Amino acid sequence: MRLALFDKGRLGLVDGDALVDVTDQLAPFASSPSGALHQYIERAERGEAPRFDLSSGARVPLAEAALEAPLPRPGKIIGAPVNYLDHKAEMEYTTSIADLGVFLKANSSVIGPGQDILLPYTDKRTDQEGELGVVIGRTAAKVSAENALDHVFGYTCVLDITVRSGEDRSTRKSFDTFTPIGPWVVTADEIPDPDALELRCDVAGETRQHTDTADLIFGVRQLIAYTSSVMTLHPGDVIATGTPAGVGPLHHGDRVVLDIERVGRLEVGVDGSGATAYAERPGL
Numbered sequence: 400m401r402l403a404l405f406d407k408g409r410l411g412l413v414d415g416d417a418l419v420d421v422t423d424q425l426a427p428f429a430s431s432p433s434g435a436l437h438q439y440i441e442r443a444e445r446g447e448a449p450r451f452d453l454s455s456g457a458r459v460p461l462a463e464a465a466l467e468a469p470l471p472r473p474g475k476i477i478g479a480p481v482n483y484l485d486h487k488a489e490m491e492y493t494t495s496i497a498d499l500g501v502f503l504k505a506n507s508s509v510i511g512p513g514q515d516i517l518l519p520y521t522d523k524r525t526d527q528e529g530e531l532g533v534v535i536g537r538t539a540a541k542v543s544a545e546n547a548l549d550h551v552f553g554y555t556c557v558l559d560i561t562v563r564s565g566e567d568r569s570t571r572k573s574f575d576t577f578t579p580i581g582p583w584v585v586t587a588d589e590i591p592d593p594d595a596l597e598l599r600c601d602v603a604g605e606t607r608q609h610t611d612t613a614d615l616i617f618g619v620r621q622l623i624a625y626t627s628s629v630m631t632l633h634p635g636d637v638i639a640t641g642t643p644a645g646v647g648p649l650h651h652g653d654r655v656v657l658d659i660e661r662v663g664r665l666e667v668g669v670d671g672s673g674a675t676a677y678a679e680r681p682g683l
């Protein structure tokens with residue numbers, strides 16, 4: 400299944416070139432900041448998720464649907480620093496994920512398809528990082544790599560937008576709009592091996608990143624095992640698995656397109672009209 404949010408929080412199931420509104424099949428459904436898909440994932444963990452009936456519910460042509468972030472406020476967004484060797488080389492880093500561990504991004508940084516990344520600074524680079532996103536489906540605490548995929552609900556495209564400044568990682572990656580997610584979540588049954596997916600990220604019409612998730616230093620299984628040894632993962636948490644080589648600066652008016660095999664294609668814009676000089680950060 401491909402599950403999306405659209406039209407101010409409605410839950411849609413992709414069926415061919417249409418989106419079927421299945422919100423009412425989730426009843427009783429209480430509107431919440433974490434959204435309808437998050438509620439569905441939590442129910443699925445308890446074995447209480449409805450089986451969707453595609454014959455009922457309004458059908459909207461996918462091309463006309465106003466898609467939103469499928470998980471507008473995840474409980475946690477976990478990032479994997481330096482998890483591809485070619486990215487380690489391009490940044491001239493001496494350490495990788497095995498030394499650094501994982502980091503957290505603010506859950507308020509999420510935006511959805513078609514929205515704009517807002518550049519904060521006129522004189523510091525803000526880079527795109529195209530990444531495979533893992534959506535947790537079952538509570539995971541100290542799980543083995545062997546059992547890790549049993550805890551995955553599905554996969555999505557994640558852009559881990561990052562300022563290249565001297566600030567802490569959690570600051571540089573947590574600006575509002577710095578975590579575009581979508582266009583939907585594809586359930587794990589459609590991705591037999593998350594460590595063998597082609598990933599491509601284009602900016603302003605040029606391909607900047609092109610890799611296979613087979614090149615991850617910590618593959619998805621190992622990343623879940625390691626992360627869950629540190630912190631309990633809950634349904635709806637999102638892990639951004641790390642970026643390959645090809646990160647680069649974003650400019651006002653750019654379109655960023657992240658395409659991951661079997662998962663989907665996420666497209667967002669870039670708006671630098673509110674950027675200020677780094678030395679003029681509020682509060683200094």
Ligand code: MN
Nearest residue numbers: 528559641642
């Ligand atoms: Mn990243």
